[in-house]
Amino acid sequence: MNDVFALMSRIAEGPSVAAVWELGTGYFGRLGFQRCNYGFTRFRGENSVGDPDDALFLTTCDPSYAQFYFRNGFFSRTPAFRWAQHNVGACTWAWVREAYLAGRLSTDEAETVRQNAAIGILAGISVSFPETSSRAKGALGLIADPGISVEAVDALFARQKDELIAVANMMHLRIIQLPFPIRRRPLTERQREALEWVADGKTTQDVALLMEVSPAMVEKHLRLAREALAVDTTTQAVAKAALMNLIFQQPPRPANGAAL
Template sequence: MTLRNYLQRIARCPTLEELWDNHLEMMESFGFDRLIYGFTRYRSGSSLGDPEDFVILTNHSRAYTDEFVTGGLYYHAPMVKWALEHDGACSWTVLHDMAREHAMTPAEARVLDFNRRMNVTAGYTVSFKSISARSKGAIALTAREGMSQEDVDAIWAEHGSDIQLMNEIAHLKILTLPYSAPNRALTKRQREALEWVGDGKTMQDIALLMGLTSATVEKHLRLAREALSVDTTAQAVLKAAFANQMFVLDA
């Protein structure tokens, strides 16, 4: 697939699933067969926010993601720390240098040991430029088993500019598509009620527009707040908007 064809396919993808499948296929053609993409809009201080609010896309094994993401290893991962402080692309050579120079904390060393056990040893990390102090996104590109970091660096020397561009465009497209964690998805009625709130309608207006009682509208809003794990309806509207769940066209 040429760069032009890839960009055309990505630009026209209507769903996150289709986009991700296309991106995996393209990155595998360069030797990166395992990817993990992460994005948060809830960064503050030393926190990246609730992991359930992250946008996480990956084709790593469940055994890997259960420990790295769910188990919280990512928080101590040296390349995650690098991504939070930098924009651009970085070779995992820095990890080998840190290990050789004994420059890792015990927590970072545990992440490195875990990755070695899972054959996640060579690759590149691309950190995307943020326009908000509270948002950050990055992707880790893991080379197929048997490839050395020297092999990966040689590929990057030849194709790195194109690979980085493709990941940056995929990231920008991801930000436009609806996303929700399985336990954070809204029903059609919950979404509709939030949309009317976002339009500035009163509870009485919404009840009339939806053909429901005010009590039923409030029930939908309460369930939306619970689904999104927020305290107020205003927060629910904001979080749903961040996840592109507002005013979504049904398939």
């Protein structure tokens, strides 16, 4: 248990999404889940995650499966996705097998079960994270390593459920605090600075003085920021950048508390 506390502390202090993901998936891999899929969005609709380019998808699966699973929308047709959309907590995939055999899955869901089974994906665990916003949703899927049965996963889950969920929750909470690694063109430092001044209530003239550029250059920075974030107004750009932790970022901390 002390090892888990130490791991959670390292996750809580992780400096980047990649670093936190590596710590979390290392733990899950040691339990027998080397293939992990994670998704988070702040822009979900009633039955979708919103624009995929605004969502965060992380995986340890091979690139071909990741492309198939995320970019082609396979995940959204799985019974595990439906479960995560309507539940909070964690469960094994034993219920998926039971529902499939009983004919209780939709046609699309049953087909995803068959496709996964064909490539050896039979057992695993789903974690659906609690969120404070009706538009936010995060979930984690842990795919059991080859040779690990549904029954073996159930037994492990019964023994280590609390520990596993604690690590998963800490990983999720840290990831959503950090800047999103977006797939669109990233904001430049000047675009970010302009948005931050606007968020502070400054006018274009104010921002021009503060940044020591012309008002026309400020407008250019804001226009390019709107394009990068795929929004129509500067107000929307500020809101979206804030939601995605892209403005008012903390500078990197010195390692091990070293003096400045």
